[in-house]
Amino acid sequence: MSKNKYLFAFALVTSLFFIWGFTYGLLDVLNKHFQETLQVTKTRSTLLQAAYFGAYFLMGLIGVFVNKFDYKKGIIFGLLLFAIGAFLFYPAAESFNFNFFLLALFILAAGCGCLETTANPYVTVLGDPARSANRLNLSQCFNGLGSFFGPILASQLFFSHGNSDNLDSVKSVYLVIGVVVLAIAFLFIKTKLPEIKEAEAEHLTSEEDKKPLGAHPHFIFGVVAQFFYIAAQVGVAALFINYCTESGLKIDNALASKLLSLALILFAGGRFLGTFLMRTIAPQVLLSIYAIVNVVLCGVVLLHMEWISIGALVAIFLFESIMFPTIFALGIKGLGSHTKKAASFMIMSIVGGAIVPYVMGILADRYSTAASYVIPMACFLIVAWYGWKGYNSGMVDSDTDVKVDFAKH
Numbered sequence: 001m002s003k004n005k006y007l008f009a010f011a012l013v014t015s016l017f018f019i020w021g022f023t024y025g026l027l028d029v030l031n032k033h034f035q036e037t038l039q040v041t042k043t044r045s046t047l048l049q050a051a052y053f054g055a056y057f058l059m060g061l062i063g064v065f066v067n068k069f070d071y072k073k074g075i076i077f078g079l080l081l082f083a084i085g086a087f088l089f090y091p092a093a094e095s096f097n098f099n100f101f102l103l104a105l106f107i108l109a110a111g112c113g114c115l116e117t118t119a120n121p122y123v124t125v126l127g128d129p130a131r132s133a134n135r136l137n138l139s140q141c142f143n144g145l146g147s148f149f150g151p152i153l154a155s156q157l158f159f160s161h162g163n164s165d166n167l168d169s170v171k172s173v174y175l176v177i178g179v180v181v182l183a184i185a186f187l188f189i190k191t192k193l194p195e196i197k198e199a200e201a202e203h204l205t206s207e208e209d210k211k212p213l214g215a216h217p218h219f220i221f222g223v224v225a226q227f228f229y230i231a232a233q234v235g236v237a238a239l240f241i242n243y244c245t246e247s248g249l250k251i252d253n254a255l256a257s258k259l260l261s262l263a264l265i266l267f268a269g270g271r272f273l274g275t276f277l278m279r280t281i282a283p284q285v286l287l288s289i290y291a292i293v294n295v296v297l298c299g300v301v302l303l304h305m306e307w308i309s310i311g312a313l314v315a316i317f318l319f320e321s322i323m324f325p326t327i328f329a330l331g332i333k334g335l336g337s338h339t340k341k342a343a344s345f346m347i348m349s350i351v352g353g354a355i356v357p358y359v360m361g362i363l364a365d366r367y368s369t370a371a372s373y374v375i376p377m378a379c380f381l382i383v384a385w386y387g388w389k390g391y392n393s394g395m396v397d398s399d400t401d402v403k404v405d406f407a408k409h
Contacts, residue, residue, distance in 0.1 A: 009193050010126055013119050014139040016075065019184065020082075020112040021143035023177065025150020025264060027052060027105075029257050030170070032241040033158045036253075037165060038098045042242060042369075043361035049234050051102040052109040053353035059113030060348030072193045074118035079185035082111030086181060089174035093167035104174075111181075113347055121343035124329050126194075134283075137275045140325040144268030148261055155257030213338045221390035222331020223349045225383050229323045231352035232294075232379035235372070236316055238357045243313060243369045247306055259310065263317040270321025283326045288387030290319040291380045298377035304370040316376075323383060330391050352379075 031045045085108025092100035123139045157169035213219065240263070244256035251259070277286055297319070300312035332342045356375055363372040 006126055006194065010123065010135070010139070012188075012191060012193070013075070013122055013126075014142050015184070016079075016115050016119050017139050017143035018146040019181065020115055021146025022150045023082075023086075023108065023112065023146075024052075025147035026154050026173070027150075028237045028240060028260060029151050029154035029158055031238055032253055032256075033154075033170075034098060034101070037167060038096070040098055041361075041365060042239070043358065043365050044098075046238055046357045046361040047102060048105060049238050049357045050354040051106040052112075053230065053234065053350050055106045055109035056113035056116070057348050057351035057354065059110050059117055060344045060346070060350070062344075071118045071122040072188065074114060076185055076188050078111045078114030078118065079181055079188065080111070081114060082108055083178045083181040083185065085109070085111055086174045086178035090171045093171040096167065113350070116350075117340075117344055117347045120325075120328055120346070121332060121339050124332060125339060134275055134278050136325040136329045137271055137278065137322055141268060141271040141275065144264065144271050144321060148264035148268050151257050151261040151264060155254050155261065159252075159254040159257060213335065213342060216335060216338075218333070218391050219331050219335060219342055219345075221386055222327055223345050225386035225390060226324070226327045226331065226346055226349040227352035228379040228382040229320075229327055229352075230350045231356035232376035232383070233320055233324070234353035235357045235360045235376050235379075236313070236320070239360060239364055239369050239372060240313065242364065243301070243373075244310060246369055247304075247310060249306055249310075259314060263314040266314065266318035267321050270318040271325075274322035274326075278322075283322075284330060284387040284391045286322060286387075287326050287330075287391075288384045290322060291384035291387060293319045294380040295377055295384065298373050298380065301373045302370055302377070304368070309370070313373075327383070327386065 027048060031048055034040055034048070035042065035045045085104050085106070088104035088107060089101070092104045119139075120136060123136050127135055153173070157173060237260070240260050241253060241256040244251045244259055245253060274286065274290075294316050297312040297316045301309050301316070303309060328343075328346050331346055332339055335342045356379070360372040360375050363375070
């Protein structure tokens with residue numbers, strides 16, 4: 001396979017990262033919008049996150065048992081599910097029914113989960129395995145850009161004059177998303193993508209390739225680390241707007257949404273920065289450093305010191321930036337023919353984002369939004385441990401990760 005064909009496939013698949021990042025960026029603003037338009041509590045509004053990441057768990061579970069399909073078929077199926085879910089937002093808004101929104105979001109997220117189950121591992125094997133973490137971080141940069149533009153659009157449409165108490169803008173936005181996703185699905189149907197055999201891509205011997213999946217501690221601990229990372233990421237973002245509006249600084253929903261967009265700029269920029277830093281710093285080392293910084297920042301958020309704490313809350317996004325793709329790439333490294341199944345388990349671990357934010361919502365309703373941030377603080381400690389010790393368990397070639405340079409691919 002020529003390098004140009006690899007690069008074209010990489011660029012096309014990377015476009016998907018922007019699309020699902022954009023819809024995720026809308027989610028946290030919808031959380032606050034539904035609290036006001038549909039009169040739901042903070043705890044109940046976190047069911048949006050439960051539906052979204054619960055769908056990821058389901059698609060990961062399916063992927064564990066059905067992983068014989070090639071990457072292209074998985075991507076097309078995911079795009080079609082994505083579009084169906086987006087179109088269902090229209091009747092949900094017409095009925096003014098929160099439960100209907102949960103169903104629509106669940107189907108949309110099932111499409112996203114299918115895309116992530118296929119696109120993430122595909123990017124890691126689409127080139128030199130020594131540079132898999134760097135390559136996935138680069139693709140995830142565009143996911144961060146999509147997450148940045150989502151709240152900007154949502155703040156303008158959902159909280160603008162005349163739209164803050166109705167769902168008309170929600171209907172319009174998701175109709176457009178559905179049409180765009182269908183167009184992308186058509187493009188994938190018409191495009192020939194290289195299908196990679198993982199064992200060959202990673203230059204594994206047949207003996208290495210036959211090693212059972214459960215015999216790879218770095219993978220097992222990677223699933224655990226991903227569970228707690230996603231729990232932290234989703235929890236931090238889900239109550240971000242609530243935290244800002246309750247700060248005593250007279251921050252309204254629109255301004256809080258813009259602050260969330262600023263945080264997501266740092267998130268996207270952090271992935272570009274991380275991709276650069278991984279040229280000289282081992283991914284697992286950078287992961288631990290970033291996680292420890294976030295433990296400290298969560299401590300500042302807990303202190304609720306007005307703008308200082310809001311600044312710390314925004315900064316958390318910068319140091320979250322590399323965590324998902326780095327844990328994902330490290331966790332499935334060297335797994336050969338087990339790569340697709342391992343990727344499915346990694347996607348299942350995203351269920352952490354469905355469970356933990358609900359617990360944060362309970363703490364926020366019972367005590368304060370600030371107090372709920374003790375949970376992501378604990379989650380980041382577990383991520384730090386994975387980078388420090390967990391990844392190196394059973395990885396005799398971990399030193400090869402010290403330099404990963406996508407520019408040479």
